[in-house]
Amino acid sequence: MVTLAEVAQHAGVSASTVSYVLSGKRSISTSTRQRVEESIRRLGYHPNAGARALASSRSNIIALMIPLRTDMYVPVMMEIAIAVATSARTHGYDILLLTGEEGPDAVRRVTGSGLADAMILMDVELDDERLPLLRGTDQPSVLIGLPADTTGLTCVDLDFRATGALCVEHLAKLGHRDIAVIGEAPAVYERHTGFAERTLDGLRARARELELRLLHRPCEGGYDAMAATLARVFDERPDTTGFVVQNESAVEPLLALLRQQGRAVPEDVSVVAVCPEQVATQASVRLTSVAVPAQEMGRHAVQQLVAKLDGRGSDEVVLLAPELTVRASSGPAPAGP
Amino acid sequence: MVTLAEVAQHAGVSASTVSYVLSGKRSISTSTRQRVEESIRRLGYHPNAGARALASSRSNIIALMIPLRTDMYVPVMMEIAIAVATSARTHGYDILLLTGEEGPDAVRRVTGSGLADAMILMDVELDDERLPLLRGTDQPSVLIGLPADTTGLTCVDLDFRATGALCVEHLAKLGHRDIAVIGEAPAVYERHTGFAERTLDGLRARARELELRLLHRPCEGGYDAMAATLARVFDERPDTTGFVVQNESAVEPLLALLRQQGRAVPEDVSVVAVCPEQVATQASVRLTSVAVPAQEMGRHAVQQLVAKLDGRGSDEVVLLAPELTVRASSGPAPAGP
DNA sequence: GAGGGTTGTCGAAGCGCTTCGACACCTTTC
DNA sequence: GAAAGGTGTCGAAGCGCTTCGACAACCCTC
CATH class of the missing domain: 3.40.50.2300 (Response regulator)
Structure with missing residues (x-):
């Protein structure tokens, strides 16, 4: 396994320099950057996720809680899940899949352990028992669905x-x-x-x-x-x-x-x-x-969450406007008797 | 955030003792164990996932790669995914959701970064381009589906x-x-x-x-x-x-x-x-x-994988026997003309 | 009652990374 | 030409945990 230190040695720089090349948090001269990048490629270096999470207290993982039931509106759920996963990747996040089974405990476990930086909850009930936990933590979250009381919460849903x-x-x-x-x-x-x-x-x-x-x-x-x-x-x-x-x-x-x-x-x-x-x-x-609009909902949820994680964005309820498409199943009412 | 050290102090023992209580890897006297467990509960301690992963080089995460397409056999996919997630939890693992989108790169990323301890791949093609990578790593994996050449691979599928x-x-x-x-x-x-x-x-x-x-x-x-x-x-x-x-x-x-x-x-x-x-x-x-049998396939895959992670189990192809249930859509052929 | 096993606990050394402050060097600016 | 301000790099501390070896303290056994 290749470590950052080995990359540093190979490139003739210090470990911190390599780290800064990777994160872009400090400016690095073009020549150094190129040398480091070349070493990274040559050695096939991949940063270790655990070490990263420990040092930065950021896991770059978003937890997605999907309902356990497989008997209802499955395709919609699946489409949302996939949109969330795809969209999260474009922002550098991975998705941790949680089933509703564990309920509130899952929320506790994830926020407590730092497994994920944020959560997306699907299939939210009007008076969901997970909501108090979400309000009581400073970990960002977005609901797909609309509970009865949305104060302090960010929600995305079709109107x-x-x-x-x-x-x-x-x-x-x-x-x-x-x-x-x-x-x-x-x-x-x-x-x-x-x-x-x-x-x-x-x-x-x-x-x-x-x-x-x-x-x-x-x-x-x-x-x-x-x-x-x-x-x-x-x-x-x-x-x-x-x-x-x-x-x-x-x-x-x-x-x-x-x-x-x-x-x-x-x-x-x-x-x-x-x-x-x-x-x-x-x-x-x-x-x-x-x-x-399953995909749009998934994408939107991720966007909101990423905004929050970046310190931008705030709590708000986004209701997507519905669009009716006329096809072949509706027409003028038949003349009365 | 509560750390292991704080628990140790609260219980009047050393950090390592707390760790051993948690992992059960060394014997601990009943009295000490109880004291530690009490402290854990009182302080609401949750081990930090990143630190754990770093120190033990085990993330307790299984990556699940599902197909990106949402146009085919979706309910089956979803059912498998949920069975995998549920079943993984009972073994202490969480699921990282990857879409097929990234293809082989996802495999590299996950194995390289230690993000996950193992992988489950769905929707495997006969000559899947991810297979060489799986064979070339010592990270355990299980395929749901059956490629053309199964040497060195573990597969689960319906026959x-x-x-x-x-x-x-x-x-x-x-x-x-x-x-x-x-x-x-x-x-x-x-x-x-x-x-x-x-x-x-x-x-x-x-x-x-x-x-x-x-x-x-x-x-x-x-x-x-x-x-x-x-x-x-x-x-x-x-x-x-x-x-x-x-x-x-x-x-x-x-x-x-x-x-x-x-x-x-x-x-x-x-x-x-x-x-x-x-x-x-x-x-x-x-x-x-x-x-x-989507659920059974998911469960089976996890079982195989956990066995591998525990050093038991080996490469094999499991084909589940099909069962035909007679219902109302089949009956004797009509008499010929 | 000395030698040999167990058993339960501790201290310390990392795991691989991020990040802070320091600092050398190079431009500006008046 | 000295003060002020960038830039680019480094060293070291530490994130919270696991795990190894050490070592008391105890129980046997002959």
Whole structure:
């Protein structure tokens, strides 16, 4: 294993000089720098991460806490995780992957041991038990998601309230008066993961303003659950012509069931989805949708965090503006009876 | 920040004694141990990861390299990643998340800097450019997947060859003579990710033995691609009654299209999928399938790696035996004309 | 009761790096 | 031409931990 001292000797300079070449924290003459860099290359030197962390009390690692559940909105999580990892690397950071399993203990462990310089938390619940710990430490952190109380916290999320409003507006503009919302699984609402509720708020508020009738039904993913839900919807509101879906794994079942019932999309029924682009474009009908900008959220979170680590930046809540893309699943409401 | 020295002072012992209490590498009297543990708790001591890594040249971190692509078999990847993370924690290791993006450089960086003690690589190609590096280092590693040449490597994977054979056998037993294989996207075959080709080998070999006719068509995910593929299949082999699908995002489109064409599953056509359990049970028809045991693979990989790190264990290839679960998508072949 | 093992604890030497202050040298500036 | 101010380099201290050898103190055994 090659050490800094060996590089220094090889280049005929002192260890500290090599260190300064590496960090750029003091000016170094061009000739010396080149000599040192040449030695580094020739010897195949890699700074030792542990020693670095010890001496500088900076690990250059960001901890990313992802939910343990693998049953919900997986592709979104994965996309965020990968965006975070990729983006972190461009800033010189590596990602430590923590699962939600350990809960608050993971936060304690990481901040206490100096394993990571900062944290990104995903799948934040409205009243998350990790939040007090984050507020009580001076280690920077960013949440992806929005808890009930954001004081002293930095958050990044899609503006789900606006998302809900946008969906309703789009359907209203097309003349739909009865709208059904196929929501996430009941468990999601029970855990009070804010995004589902905020979407619903947005939907309801705008529906009230526009004087539309709105029916909300949570729905487990899958075909059977969707069939049951759909039956209930048409039972209670036979005139429903607009659907808003916020559950990736209910999208395709819904389309299949509508087709099976002889309801054409978009002639008889319009569908708007809140989902990743890929789901929208790969579905059996190209879906009018509001995209969940997973990558952008990941990148944004890293940016905020790096800013904090550099002493810039401060606590703030960033809500990304939703964008609705019209595709083939929505159209004018059918003429009334 | 509390240090080991402070704990030692508080407990009235030397620093080394505290260290030995923590590591258990020397025997400590019960009374001393208890005193030290009490001090640790009272002071809220957490060992500093950097210092530990420096002194012991062990970081207690395992690097996990996942593919950058977010377009293929994402849920499987995610499930493996989470299983790896969870399982690693039970052995006292944390996970460093690397994306495939950096390629071989990531391997160099991690082994060179001592950032991690070992690596797990996913999405290994048949002739992966990272392999020479792994062979050339004494840092333990485990591959999830199977390259062409496994000498000097440890690998964990599903036995995809047996998986293919199993699918064909099942359909043959039900009397199907013409079988179509809906494969992964062409890109997967082009990258020579072994699993798709091994499945195909297994399918073909057994089909030959059982004197079945087999048609293989790669297929991008999504509805449109599937529609085109399906048209070609029935065009070339109108008597096809059995389908084997190895592309999660083609499963639901296939079912929808068959339904649309008036072909009943399983009365007219049988479908066998190679996919995670969740996909099989949530599809519009409960699918007869061979599960991809993502969690088990992740756990296994960690176990192997920990064994190596402890000086036990050696290079070997573990192929998990596939299991076919019969559900509602396969049945006897329809009587001939 | 002297020799030989255990057992439990300690001191000290690093692990490889960062960083601070010092200092020699070279420009400016008036 | 002396004071003031840069620049570029070095030496040394130390980050918090592990681990090795040393060594008391104790228990056997013949």
